[in-house]
Amino acid sequence: MTQSTDKVLSSDGLTFADRLTVNVTETATAAHRASVAGPVVLDLANVSVFYGSYEAVRQTTMSIARNQITAMIGPSGCGKSTILRSLNRMNDLIPGARVAGRISFHGTDIYAPEVDPIQVRRRIGMVFQKPNPFPKSIYENVAYGLKINKIKGNMDDMVEQALRGAALWDEVKDKLKMSALALSGGQQQRLCIARTIAVKPEVILMDEPCSALDPIATAKIEDLMYELAADYTIVIVTHNMQQAARVSHRTAFFSAEVDENGVRYGRLVEYDETQKIFTNPREKRTEDYITGRFG
Ligand SMILES: Nc1ncnc2c1ncn2[C@@H]1O[C@H](COP(=O)(O)OP(=O)(O)OP(=O)(O)O)[C@@H](O)[C@H]1O
Numbered sequence: 492m493t494q495s496t497d498k499v500l501s502s503d504g505l506t507f508a509d510r511l512t513v514n515v516t517e518t519a520t521a522a523h524r525a526s527v528a529g530p531v532v533l534d535l536a537n538v539s540v541f542y543g544s545y546e547a548v549r550q551t552t553m554s555i556a557r558n559q560i561t562a563m564i565g566p567s568g569c570g571k572s573t574i575l576r577s578l579n580r581m582n583d584l585i586p587g588a589r590v591a592g593r594i595s596f597h598g599t600d601i602y603a604p605e606v607d608p609i610q611v612r613r614r615i616g617m618v619f620q621k622p623n624p625f626p627k628s629i630y631e632n633v634a635y636g637l638k639i640n641k642i643k644g645n646m647d648d649m650v651e652q653a654l655r656g657a658a659l660w661d662e663v664k665d666k667l668k669m670s671a672l673a674l675s676g677g678q679q680q681r682l683c684i685a686r687t688i689a690v691k692p693e694v695i696l697m698d699e700p701c702s703a704l705d706p707i708a709t710a711k712i713e714d715l716m717y718e719l720a721a722d723y724t725i726v727i728v729t730h731n732m733q734q735a736a737r738v739s740h741r742t743a744f745f746s747a748e749v750d751e752n753g754v755r756y757g758r759l760v761e762y763d764e765t766q767k768i769f770t771n772p773r774e775k776r777t778e779d780y781i782t783g784r785f786g
């Protein structure tokens with residue numbers, strides 16, 4: 492992420508509310524300017540995800556580049572969360588869930604028998620739709636992951652660093668012992684981001700991280716994502732197409748299809764630079780979705 496990108500997106504003189512309704516094409520262009528083709532961090536090859544015998548998402552192939560924000564969009568039920576969860580083996584926690592195909596992280600198959608899913612989740616962290624802080628103090632929420640991962644160093648410093656990284660420090664530095672549940676929704680979500688980055692993952696997966704937040708809290712999280720992309724690779728699922736256009740470098744559009752047996756399934760229709768998806772998509776299905784003709 493370059494300095495000039497921050498300028499384009501943050502110092503535009505627009506209010507938060509303006510920025511939420513700002514023209515999709517303009518912002519997509521801004522995001523595109525920031526896009527740098529980087530080394531591939533996560534690579535999906537013919538990935539299908541099953542729940543029992545039900546194949547929820549079929550044959551997904553895409554690469555996710557370092558220090559980019561990759562957005563996943565598409566109608567409800569097309570498998571965005573399913574694919575996202577497969578990227579850090581979160582689906583392992585769902586009985587009957589199974590991944591076919593190959594997902595590699597820096598070239599290593601994350602589903603190989605010798606790979607420890609706990610280590611995968613440490614390097615590929617996740618932030619959920621609903622802020623889910625533990626019913627503990629603000630400090631403990633951040634320190635918890637550091638403790639269970641036995642990360643060495645000065646705990647106070649590491650907690651402060653994570654809270655600063657999540658743009659929350661100034662708001663909570665005088666009340667670190669307060670219950671995290673007393674924070675606002677937007678603050679709780681930034682705390683969850685602090686908790687995630689405390690253990691220094693490389694990738695942050697976010698499943699609709701702003702859907703429970705108001706526009707101002709949403710804008711804060713979006714700004715934060717921009718800052719975080721300098722150090723992390725981010726994959727975000729969002730229902731909000733303007734958000735995808737505003738924050739992401741690349742966008743993957745998934746759709747829900749019905750096969751010849753009448754079974755619904757999700758598939759990746761198109762994946763490209765965000766600007767291309769929103770201004771000149773290759774597939775008619777993508778165009779229909781982004782222009783609101785279905786979904
Ligand atoms: N735990 C589960 N067990 C069985 N089926 C599931 C499970 N989770 C999701 N599915 C099914 O997989 C398909 C994809 O669901 P998923 O939650 O990934 O969609 P989504 O694109 O994230 O939708 P939304 O936008 O509503 O969050 C759906 O048909 C859903 O019913």
Ligand SMILES: [Mg+2]
Binds near residue numbers: 572573698728
């Ligand atoms: Mg979902």
